[in-house]
Amino acid sequence: MQAKDVLTDGFGRIEDLVRRAIEGADEAALTRRLDPDANTLAWLAWHIAREQDGQVAPLAGTEQVWTSRGWSQRFALPFDDSAIGYGHTSDEVAQVVAPAELLLGYLADATAASLAYVERLADDDLDVVVDESWDPAVTLGVRLVSILGDAFEHAGQAAYLRGVLDRTAR
Template identity: 55%
Template sequence: MDCAGLLEDAFGRVHEAVHEAVEGLDEETLAAAPGPGANPIAWLVWHLTRIQDDHVADVAGREQLWTAQGWADRLDLPLPHTDTGYGHTPDRVAAVRAGARELLGYHDAVHTATLEYVRTLGPDDLDRVVDASWTPAVTLGVRLVSVVADDLQHAGQAAYARGLLERGTRT
């Protein structure tokens, strides 16, 4: 397997986990916190998708799909268009409300664009420095693995939240 195939598989796992966490849920369930101080599924999926969109757009040298394809207007969240969810307060977390169709539509668009980008990469590309403000400097390979790791953690949290919410609705 080459590096593009490896990255395609990794981002594919994020994509599958997101769909498993979201499909079939209504907006109320997506917005429900599974416990005090816990992040709802809608926020988790929106945030992980915003991070992927933001970071991959940056290294690919293109505009984020959030604005380029009008997802910010479609989801119409009461947040600045530059917001990715980093450092959100509980009030800001609660402001992220969307239906499964919108969340998955945005995620699918970002996933497609991500795959288009990673399919262009060869092994030498992964050593390119994309952020020199860190010590050591962040390479493209490190940035992409960081996005996958962060996304998988949040997708796992969304799946766990779904399980808690579904179990709670059956009792």
């Protein structure tokens, strides 16, 4: 097995995890908060796709699908196109309102772009330094694992949130 096979498996799992967390959820469920400052399902799904798209596209040397495929216009969020959700305030989290189908469509497109990039990689590419501002410097392999780690963390939060919402709706 090559390293890119492991990365392909990782990126491939994110979409399924998020799909299970938000599929079939209505707007009320997608925007409900467990407390006044908690993340919503809609924000979590959007952020997972944005952070993947926003970080992988520059590595791949491509434009983000957020802008190149018209997702920014379809979502019509009140943020700059460069926003990926990092550092969002509670009020900004609340502004992410979108149906599950739109969220999943964007995630599928961002995932496809990530998988296309990973497919081009050779094992030696993962040792290339992509960020020298850290000590030690960050390699491509470390950056891709970091992107996956953040996505898995937020997908777990979405799964937990959906479970709580489903149990409290009974």
